[in-house]
Amino acid sequence: MVRGRISRLSVRDVRFPTSLGGHGSDAMGGAFPLQHTDPDYSAAYVVLETDAEDGLKGYGITFTLGKGTEVVVCAVNALAPHLLNKDLGDIVGDFRGFYRQLTSDGQLRWIGPEKGVVHLATAAVLNAVWDLWAKQEGKPLWKLLVDMDPRKLVSCLDFRYITDVLTEEEAYEILRKGQVGKKEREEQMLAHGYPAYTTSCAWLGYSDATLKQLCSKALEDGWTRFKVKVGADLQDDIRRCRLIRNMIGPEKTLMMDANQRWDVPEAVEWMAKLAEFKPLWIEEPTSPDDILGHATISKALVPLGIGVATGEQCHNRVIFKQLLQAKALQFLQIDSCRLGSVNENLSVLLMAKKFDIPVCPHAGGVGLCELVQHLIIFDFISVSASLKDRMCEYVDHLHEHFKYPVIIKKASYMPPKDAGYSTEMKEESVKKHQYPDGEVWEKLLAAQVN
């Protein structure tokens, strides 16, 4: 089925000026209020072309926040020689080997390994490969994965450094068991979609009136799960959490997100004071690197009924492995663009299954919803087979720039039907938002000078 030799890899720096103007100050001033002030939601955007006659291209992104996108672009260019002139069939035919080749380049490995800029670049490049593969097979990515033979699937994964908790044989067994009832679960997804939660109505610093209005609107739209940002000011957190809990009532779900604000002891103290509002989880209470810190926080908060959630900045499967080993999280939040694409995310889904920890993906940003829906729909159909305590983040933002935007119905992600990984952006949007020479940025930068 797979065909063509990679004849071209291009990468562009695409930025949306979400930090500027009313648009930005509304949604984004609060999106990463504690650590990521004034982000310009951005992407390193990769396009793969082949010499096949079908003319199909593979599109891949990794999400960034503005500055630094050019650094990721530079890293993508450093990886490009590994792809150029390669047969797509050879790449996906030994995908484990190719993944290892990209992540273990003898010289580039030093500036990672498998973390930060080079790993984000790896994600962008491999996301494009998966998009192209799925397109050539004429299937949406989730369906490509669901239909794939379990032996073939595990051959895409690099088990290096995780065999102490998950061997290839164990991974195969999980997938083999996941075949039972698969058809029914696929039908369930097609009919009802995958449950989502919204992060759009409880940013820091909102007035009571704004909170009430947004919350009412979300309830009307059928949302039943809400996330609120905390960590800047305890009294303000108490005010907003009380208001929201009163609005949504005791039955609906409330989550809290601290965006890495606290040190370990502070996280425990602060959350003890917010326990009365019955949050399901506290997200990113501290450094994403602090496995033992998350374990300490979990140990203190689980008895209060609060789980710990983290993952959007966990840089590879080795960190997730340890978070699971250390009982450091109760909800695992994969990210489609920080881990090494589908390959590494699959290994994390399988480890989560082994430890019986629900996966609740990180999304939002630009494109993250489009990508990660494929992974979590596959997870339900072929791995976890459960929706208990599971949901996928949703932010209603920047979808209009994608050729195949997400479809949300009754607060659920409806499975994409178009072939590919939903990664392709509208060429017009890309052109306009290229940094620094796209039309949008030329105007903005000229205005800054004047």
Next chain:
Amino acid sequence: MVRGRISRLSVRDVRFPTSLGGHGSDAMGGAFPLQHTDPDYSAAYVVLETDAEDGLKGYGITFTLGKGTEVVVCAVNALAPHLLNKDLGDIVGDFRGFYRQLTSDGQLRWIGPEKGVVHLATAAVLNAVWDLWAKQEGKPLWKLLVDMDPRKLVSCLDFRYITDVLTEEEAYEILRKGQVGKKEREEQMLAHGYPAYTTSCAWLGYSDATLKQLCSKALEDGWTRFKVKVGADLQDDIRRCRLIRNMIGPEKTLMMDANQRWDVPEAVEWMAKLAEFKPLWIEEPTSPDDILGHATISKALVPLGIGVATGEQCHNRVIFKQLLQAKALQFLQIDSCRLGSVNENLSVLLMAKKFDIPVCPHAGGVGLCELVQHLIIFDFISVSASLKDRMCEYVDHLHEHFKYPVIIKKASYMPPKDAGYSTEMKEESVKKHQYPDGEVWEKLLAAQVN
């Protein structure tokens, strides 16, 4: 004392073609034989200029392996706006704040945080700041640190995410206690230097004859501590370890280095088979991210008399904190260019002291010996006050490109006497080795084309 406003930051991509020709295949083919084949020892080389009349410049490097240096250079340029037009006095006057500013840039933080490319870039930039500061004070860096008031020293450190094991007050107490006997220890260093070990004579794949010859030479030169690379082939490891142990006798020290070759169970099994050669430590047995894995390996090997050493690829203080908490290492190997310069290294030295774990720095590469000697000499004089189980790596390589190269006497690092951080390279060397347009590379690249 401190003066001037940063008027210019330049950064260059400097590469030494150590992968090519006899030179490279000798020393380097074995330097990172398992993960880092054919490295070109390289650096992102930063120069800071000020508007002060003294004309002093600050030089900073971070070490790289060739490809990817351009990515680090790109990241340095992304950080540059944080330095330009800043008063040096304001930077070092609130060095903790400045460190936080660099590492928590609202947009750049996403592509780290504090790891990989951006953190290597942070190291290069801050190494230049420390070099400039020490030069303005007219002292070698180690002496600047030794003479600095403990309160001032701790004000340079960012305790974020480590307060659960080291508070500012505890750090101050350690430094205050370190004042006792400081003068004597400084004299001891000036007279005898800091003990080193050599990694120059037991690369993988050497024949018996070569091993014997190099080992004899090192013994003649007064070396008493030897490191051998292992992990590719067990029978070959046994052969080389037996030969070296026979050559050096039972009293001298032998260390082993696996360069992240193994998964956790494999590391334990393999090292059990090398235990008879009495290695002091096994270095980098597995992924540098695997804190719990290192703990498991330590638990299995310490009863066999083998310690675990790691650190050259540990990306920040949060990882080191956990390695200490988990009893995952018995020897801690800081790196002057991977952590966030002197600032972050100091916090790791202080945590190591608290946990009573000896620090044995990583060096070699290009410039790493020049820089890290300052840190470990300071550690002895002001923090650890002990040489027990302590030594600093040494590789006899590329020192000729530095203006103030290391001086080794009787297998010890003699404290540098020139002002600064020993980071300055000879301008002629830099020009020649700039990539891709320096003379050396123009010739090599032309030869590749032909």
